Amino acid sequence: MNAPVRLVPADSVSSLFSVSGLRCAGCIAKLEKGLADTPGVLTARVNFTTKRVEIHHDPALDDDQLCDIISKIGFTAHPFLGEKDGEAKRESRELLKCLGVAAFAAMNVMLLSVAVWSGADGAQRDFFHWVSALIALPAIAYAGRPFFKSAWSALKHGRTNMDVPISIGVLLATAISLHETIIGGPHAYFDGATSLLFFLLAGRVLDSIMRARAQDSVAALLRQTAPGGMIIRTDGQTEWRLASEMRAGDHMLVAAGDRLAADGVVMTGDSNVDRALVTGESAPEAASPGTKVLAGTINLDAPLEVKITAVGDDTVISGIARLMEAASGHKSRYIRIADRAARLYAPAVHLLALLSFIGWLLMGVGLHQATLIAIAVLIITCPCALGLAVPVAQVVASGSLMRRGVLIKDGSALERLAEADRVLFDKTGTLTLGRPVPDGPLPLDPAEKPVALALSRASRHPLSRAITVQLESEGIVPAHIDAMEEQSGLGMEGLVDGRRVRLGRPDWVGITDDNGSSLATGFAMEQPKLLRFTDALRPGAVEAVVRLQTQGLEPLMLSGDRLAAAGAIAGRLSMDFRAELSPSDKYALIEKLQKQGHKVLMVGDGLNDGPALKAAHVSMAPASASDVGQAAADLIFLGDPLEPVPVAVAAARRTMRVIRQNIMLAVGYNIIAVPLGVLGYVTPLVAAIAMSGSSIIVVSNALRLRNAAR
Numbered sequence: 001m002n003a004p005v006r007l008v009p010a011d012s013v014s015s016l017f018s019v020s021g022l023r024c025a026g027c028i029a030k031l032e033k034g035l036a037d038t039p040g041v042l043t044a045r046v047n048f049t050t051k052r053v054e055i056h057h058d059p060a061l062d063d064d065q066l067c068d069i070i071s072k073i074g075f076t077a078h079p080f081l082g083e084k085d086g087e088a089k090r091e092s093r094e095l096l097k098c099l100g101v102a103a104f105a106a107m108n109v110m111l112l113s114v115a116v117w118s119g120a121d122g123a124q125r126d127f128f129h130w131v132s133a134l135i136a137l138p139a140i141a142y143a144g145r146p147f148f149k150s151a152w153s154a155l156k157h158g159r160t161n162m163d164v165p166i167s168i169g170v171l172l173a174t175a176i177s178l179h180e181t182i183i184g185g186p187h188a189y190f191d192g193a194t195s196l197l198f199f200l201l202a203g204r205v206l207d208s209i210m211r212a213r214a215q216d217s218v219a220a221l222l223r224q225t226a227p228g229g230m231i232i233r234t235d236g237q238t239e240w241r242l243a244s245e246m247r248a249g250d251h252m253l254v255a256a257g258d259r260l261a262a263d264g265v266v267m268t269g270d271s272n273v274d275r276a277l278v279t280g281e282s283a284p285e286a287a288s289p290g291t292k293v294l295a296g297t298i299n300l301d302a303p304l305e306v307k308i309t310a311v312g313d314d315t316v317i318s319g320i321a322r323l324m325e326a327a328s329g330h331k332s333r334y335i336r337i338a339d340r341a342a343r344l345y346a347p348a349v350h351l352l353a354l355l356s357f358i359g360w361l362l363m364g365v366g367l368h369q370a371t372l373i374a375i376a377v378l379i380i381t382c383p384c385a386l387g388l389a390v391p392v393a394q395v396v397a398s399g400s401l402m403r404r405g406v407l408i409k410d411g412s413a414l415e416r417l418a419e420a421d422r423v424l425f426d427k428t429g430t431l432t433l434g435r436p437v438p439d440g441p442l443p444l445d446p447a448e449k450p451v452a453l454a455l456s457r458a459s460r461h462p463l464s465r466a467i468t469v470q471l472e473s474e475g476i477v478p479a480h481i482d483a484m485e486e487q488s489g490l491g492m493e494g495l496v497d498g499r500r501v502r503l504g505r506p507d508w509v510g511i512t513d514d515n516g517s518s519l520a521t522g523f524a525m526e527q528p529k530l531l532r533f534t535d536a537l538r539p540g541a542v543e544a545v546v547r548l549q550t551q552g553l554e555p556l557m558l559s560g561d562r563l564a565a566a567g568a569i570a571g572r573l574s575m576d577f578r579a580e581l582s583p584s585d586k587y588a589l590i591e592k593l594q595k596q597g598h599k600v601l602m603v604g605d606g607l608n609d610g611p612a613l614k615a616a617h618v619s620m621a622p623a624s625a626s627d628v629g630q631a632a633a634d635l636i637f638l639g640d641p642l643e644p645v646p647v648a649v650a651a652a653r654r655t656m657r658v659i660r661q662n663i664m665l666a667v668g669y670n671i672i673a674v675p676l677g678v679l680g681y682v683t684p685l686v687a688a689i690a691m692s693g694s695s696i697i698v699v700s701n702a703l704r705l706r707n708a709a710r
Helices: 027-037 063-073 089-117 122-143 146-157 163-182 190-222 316-333 336-360 367-380 384-387 392-401 412-419 427-431 449-458 462-472 541-550 563-573 583-595 607-615 629-633 644-678 683-705
Strands: 013-020 041-047 052-057 074-081 228-230 238-242 252-255 261-267 271-274 286-287 304-310 406-408 423-425 433-437 482-487 492-497 499-504 520-524 528-537 553-556 576-578 599-601 618-622 636-637
Touching: 013 063, 013 392, 027 052, 027 063, 052 063, 063 074, 063 449, 089 122, 089 146, 122 146, 122 163, 122 190, 146 163, 146 599, 228 607, 238 286, 252 384, 336 367, 336 644, 367 553, 367 644, 392 406, 392 412, 392 644, 392 683, 406 644, 412 618, 412 644, 423 583, 423 607, 427 433, 427 528, 427 563, 427 618, 433 462, 449 462, 449 499, 462 520, 462 528, 528 563, 541 553, 541 563, 541 629, 541 644, 563 576, 583 599, 583 607, 599 607, 607 618, 607 629, 618 629, 636 644, 644 683
Parallel strands: 423 553, 423 599, 553 576, 599 618, 618 636
Antiparallel strands: 013 052, 013 074, 041 052, 228 238, 228 252, 252 304, 261 304, 271 286, 406 636, 433 528, 482 492, 492 499, 499 520, 520 528
16 A cells, blocks of 8 residues: 655745664664654655755754754754765765774784684784784774664664674674683684674775765766856946855846856847756857856857846756756665675574574583584674675776776676666767767868868857868868957858858858758858768767667667757667757656666766766766766766777676676585584684685686676
8 A cells, every 4th residue: 555645735844964874774764754753744755875864844843853853763963064064975984994994904813813723822822812802802993883883873772773783793703702812712703803894894885985976976066057146236237146145036147158157048148058068969059038048058159148037956957966866865775785685694693603502502512612613603604705795796897897998986886787778878978979070071162161261260169160170181271351250149250352251150141051950050152051060979889889789778869959960860870869858858768767667777978967877777977078977977988989888788797697606605605504513513713714715715706707898
């Protein structure tokens, strides 16, 4: 039965809080249910990736009261303070410190243990145990804090989480080892405790880094807007105001070359605006009275007076940022394999060790022998091999892909990439290079080329730059033009021997562009001529699309460009397409496909692709992508060729096969080793050697991925 829908009254308020202590899906359910049952709270939604909760509530509840309510549920919260909050970054730094300490301790204690395993006895063995204790005890106390604090907070509020069994296991192994050291026993297991902490912290660090990058991508997008602009006051004077101080209805003066600080409508002026932020297209668009312009776009040619219609959170770019943050929450369901296993595995191991201890006591073997058997069970079942099964394969595969020009930002991306069955491509800058080039030889007479070069060199328009590159490569020398000037939003014009010459909008020079393509310009000297351009395909684009189809991925091109321009590119690649799409349209299409059960791979580069890259099951971006595109993507490919996309898919699928093999090897080891430990056939020393041996087998199998990217 579906849960009843709770309507949010218009007079309710929304508050956003950063929450610490969220570790798993159970934590999310606990927090959302606890808030939903609180009088005055209307709705509560947790974003696990950013570790925030958005609460719609009665205005009578203030932030302090809500923080107290969250605290009583068992979590620590404080109001989210925006980009300066830095919660994920602080957590990442803290976890990295703990990981470093755990790695240092695990390596050194393991070296000391080798000496004991090699036959050290008596005072020499006791010395090694005490040195191990001096290294391990402070390291465990420091590196185990993330688990100990979380477990204590959960237990204090009458609940459990995955950190509870982890903490019990680490503390129990440490206590037993310390006891053995004090009484001069033959075995201590500090190496097991420190190694377990190291592997668990490695997974926690990767998860924290992913969430920090999710916040960075949203912040990078919001930084694309101008910090402020010139406002025309009622007395006709101008003053500079911060974007936060602007209001709808204000008139903003935008100089040529400036970026807009708010959404609005052009009141006076003619110019071209760079809308790549929203559409992803390289060709500028004309702006004249009545044209809608958006925050973050750039006014290219001439001053514009803009009446502001939306500021701050109401602008289109802020809406894109919200979509990206919402999409990042969708990925939170991909909990790391090691964490999922530890949540069930550790309690079972502890219970098994306890039952073995009690069982052997009842059989009359004595306290010491029963304790040794229980210790052997704990050590032999330490999930080191299981903890290595995923990350070591990811590391080896990542190195192989790096040599082929593919950078992986998050190890779990390989798992998701292997599952993809649909691939969506942005057009400009992804399937193409985003650089217009002449569509064949320029249809100009020899006498016209010097004139065209002189006009194109004086313009900043991308099509003019393409003309300049083409004509200069032919060795053309520019002509001398009198009275040359740029007409705002139209193009360049001047006089040659008293005759007017023009380079600019086709209708302005006196010619009709039947295709209505944005990649066309006109030149008028003797008679008007239409110069057509195309966006060059990335090298190997056709072959890459074909290979993706043979891998079972159905391709689809998404574009914010006009229907004719998008159709021309799609036709050259023999693939289906959708044109004239906004960022929200791309986002909605991906949501629709994923609700139908598809696993979508999104490949895009522009700022406008940020929400789609975040919403997709997995995403890739070229190294030439915007900062936002690179931050939002899971994988980055270097260079111009598109070949790395199918190469990464093939490598991901092979990696997942090896990971499954590793998990089977680790589980198979435990199926054999656990009964031997419970039956008393394995000493703690043999258990430690067997545990290390299983890890070596898993690592050796993963090394087969060194040539995964073939």
